[in-house]
Amino acid sequence: MLVQPKEEALKRLNYIQGHLEGIRKMVQEEQYCVDILKQLYAVRKAVEKMEGVLLDGHLHSCVIEGIKEGNAEEVIQELEELYALSNK
Numbered sequence: 239m240l241v242q243p244k245e246e247a248l249k250r251l252n253y254i255q256g257h258l259e260g261i262r263k264m265v266q267e268e269q270y271c272v273d274i275l276k277q278l279y280a281v282r283k284a285v286e287k288m289e290g291v292l293l294d295g296h297l298h299s300c301v302i303e304g305i306k307e308g309n310a311e312e313v314i315q316e317l318e319e320l321y322a323l324s325n326k
Contacts, residue, residue, distance in 0.1 A: 244295070250288040257281045293320070 261277045304313040 246291045247288055250284060254281055254284045
C-alpha cells in the first residue's frame, strides 16, 4: 500500500472509531432512535469511503506489482472475490 492511502485509511479509521464510540454512548443514554440511526448511516458512508481508499491503493500498487511479477491470474481471482463480496 502506498504511504498516502495508508495515512488516509488510518485517518478514516480514527474517524469511524470516534463515531462508533459516540453511537455507543447514545445507546447507553437511550437517545432518540432516529438520531442514532443517522449516526449509523454516517459510519456506513465512512466505511464505504475507506473501502474506496484501500481499493484505490491496492489497484495502484499491489495489482500492478502482481501483474508485473507474472501473477495476473491470482490478482484477477482476488479482484473477482472482492467484487463478489461487495455485491452481497
